[in-house]
Amino acid sequence: MSLLDMDERLLDLASLIDLVYSPIMDVKEFPEGVDITLVEGAVANEDNARMLRLVRERTDVLVAFGDCAVAGNVTALRNPIANPLPVLQRSYGPDPSRMPGLHTPDAEVPPLVTKVENLRALVRVDYYLPGCPPSADLIFFVLSELVAGRTLNLQSRATLG
Amino acid sequence: MKMLDAAMKRHRHQPDSLIEILHTAQELFGYLDVQCLKYVGHALKVPPSRVYGVATFYNIFSLKPRGAHTCVVCLGTACYVKGTAAILAAIERDQHVEVGGTTPDGQVSLVTARCLGACGLAPALVLDNEIHGAMTPETALARIKAWTDHDRG
Amino acid sequence: MIVDDIAAVRDREHAARAAQKARIAVCSAAGCLSTGGSAVKDALTAAVAEQGAGTDVRVLGTGCLGLCHAGPLVRVDAQDAAPAMFEHVTPALAVAIVSGVVGGALPAEQRCDLTQPFFTRQHRIVTSDAGVVDAERIEDYLAANGYAALEKVLTEMRPEEVVREISASGLRGRGGAGYPTGLKWSTVAKAQGPGKFVVCNADEGDPGAFMDRSVLEGDPHRVLEGMAIAAFAVGAEQGYIYVRGEYPLAITRLKTAIRQAERMQLLGHRILDTQFNFRIDIRIGAGAFVCGEETALISSIEGKRGTPRPRPPFPAEAGLWGRPTLINNVETYANIAPIILAGGSRFATLGTEHSKGTKVFALAGRIVNTGLVEVPMGIPLREIIYDIGGGIPDGRTFKAAQTGGPSGGCIPAAHLDLPVDYEALAGIGSIMGSGGLIVMDETSCMVDVARYFMEFCRDESCGKCIPCRAGTVQMHEILLKMTRGTADERDLGLLEQLAELVTRTSLCGLGQTAANPVMSTLHHFREEYMAHIRDKVCPAGVCPMHAEDRP
């Protein structure tokens, strides 16, 4: 959402990029030969892990976008408990029929991983863009720099949280 | 309690004798419970949080009661090189007890030591204050079984 | 008690000895006791009584006889006969030995060859009383010229002369770092103010080290005498011995020894009828490795959590309760009396240029002769391991020698000819340490050994400063990943950076040396690390090399 906070600056960016994959686009398969990918969210289930590895393989510059991708953040709050099941039971009640697919993973619902990881734990990350959410100004700065082919140096512009 | 009082008196209730007094208390009662710690702190004029801080800093002090028997597995380098990890694992498996814990029936407490200084006899265990050297998983389990068979009848 | 009385005790003891046919020494150090040493001693004593040899034969419990793996050990010193030693002695053999002594023909079985290099290559200064002095009898220590050095110091020397003699000897701290003892003494001696303290660090914490334990158990008076001389030299009247709680026998023997010495006016008030007063109290450690670090040890003696504080100020200026405090370890104090008696310059003839005297090593691990040895400084490592130690058992090959415990490093075969002294060991990334020497063969994995020591440091970190508390956790985490085959080269880079951080920024010696085992194994055995990281293989076959449930 904070992408949209860039307001009219989005139009400037739009003229410089081709958006080839996004959750709001009807593209099933992550394309090859992508220049820049912003990955948001932590790795919480096996499908996330598979997807992340695929993205890494097909992307030139991978940016961990937001605190969850950078550090696990809220997604990783369950890590001290080690096993996701108690968290689910606490949220959805102990009755397994109320959370089909979670007790016994199926094709629809990928199994949760025991420990939520940030992106770096699984793949090489080129840049980190922290913030929960990152500010629109910062996103604009990062995208402008990367699109222009410059090496990103955030220094003290960004903060976790 | 009388013997504890006597020990504290011998040290003239000096706050710096705290560790010595905790040694005495543990010898007398087998472990240090909160009531005892409060009593000692009060007598030596040491704040409760500091007493607790000291008692939990040192490995030898136990705030939980120990089992009837104590098995200390040496994890010193010489013992490690000669396979003490396998002995520890065997005891944990066989007796269903983790390091620092006591078997459910209160018979055997399992603890580890940094080094017993009996490296010439590695791997070494201390079974109820007696050092046993050149142990194997089998001989260690046999020794522990001897206790439990005897006591569990 | 005055000097003449002490001389009388010595004379009586010598006379009694001259009348004895033989002395039978049973090793009463913890090693032999654990293999049945006390039963052997009981059997010997009973047999002597039964055979009516009470006046002819004396049975004594002495300090470590060295060859721990062959215990219980019994040594027989008969008049007009070469000494003999028996190994793996049983109560039955004990009876036979006594019969042999009485009858004039010792049993031939289970004899220990005293001409083997294990015995002949040693040079005993610190351990010279083993086999001669009964650890629980002050008379024995006196008969072996014990407390003669204290007497000499109190009656013939001025404090600054004592310090000068120790400086001239070139003695360096035997606790690990090797700080010149004389320099330390002179700093404390020069420090102003009353109420100075002398502390003996007997918190022998390095796993694999039991030299101090043997000295305390076998010859406690020698340590007390060393401390008393130090107290005289620096001007202290109160001493503390900080002993590990894990050494109950050493504590008992020290308590006995202090009581005996006080009774003979060798400790306490007006020692040997001079103006010198010196009292020693025992403080029992409670299981914290960090308390071997001197500022942490001070906190612990003060009854607090054993956390260190930054130096300077050094304890020599502001130590226990803010007073100037001299802290040396057991072996250092055990060297003092011999130096005073022989003279500092004589002591300095032994050893290398910068490392004088002898060093006691505890040999353990994959070596034939496990036990306690005392060797001159500068002896090549190869000689200790192959000649004295008897080499590697079971036809295996030497891989590394670990010295200095969790603060030290692993020395590979390429450096076996290195002379053992402070500088040489430091030069190859290890340290002399307190004297633990653990030998490893090809069944040990160096990555796993590094992980083992890091786990040790992680668990023994006091938690005060961040680099040590959290840095050891992360280094252990990375080493664990390596042993599970889940580490990559990024992790290796992180490990090396963390090693530097923890070494350079930690508050005390524990943290500052915690990375040594990692750095030394990385330096000497890098290919083994790479096998774990790149090929996911543990060449020694020790590491599990499979991940637990990770995504």
Next chain:
Amino acid sequence: MSVTTLTINGRLVSAAEGASILDVAREHDIHIPTLCHLDGLSEHGACRLCLVEVAGSSKLQAACMTKAVEGMVVTTDSERLRTYRRQIVELLLAERNHVCSVCVANRACELQDLAVSMGLHHVRYEPQAPQLAMDASHPRWIIDHNRCVLCTRCVRVCDEIEGAHTWDVMGRGRQTLVISDMNEPWGDSASCTSCGKCVRVCPTGALFEKGAVATNKDPHFVTYLRMAREQKLWNR
């Protein structure tokens, strides 16, 4: 009072006798990062962020605990020091559960500020994610161990200023934990006077007021109390 002259980062500066390197640096607007230090409390010397290079010494020295000495040449900022400081903050962030986005002290936290000032955007170390408790038994305040950095400011202020010594530290190494009395719920503490000083000196969101969002704390709070008590000076 005699004056000492020394060089910091190439600048010749003067110092009052007995002043620490940190005191002198601050007086001359030379910034040295700190965490466990707080004006008015005894020095702890444990965070190691204020380590500086002193010419002639092979070891780095903690600026908070090292006295300024005549002729001393000090470097407070170098590539090496920056690397170490950054690593230390990273280690802290990985040690417990510092989740800025859901923390009451977000944007009013000294740990977060340190990270920002170092341009630290991610942590390379394995997050330890320990399972730690939160104690909300006190009627006004909460202690959340997930956010504690073990600076012991609370322990020191409680002991040195309030005189209650409710807080201390238990365990050791990574098991170290700040406790009240015999590791009892804070709300049950017999020694706590509910003065709230501990909350006011906490650099992170470990000690916080119920129902309130933390704001930046007054770094001179303890100095003020000391001045007021010892010199009867109440000018804030």
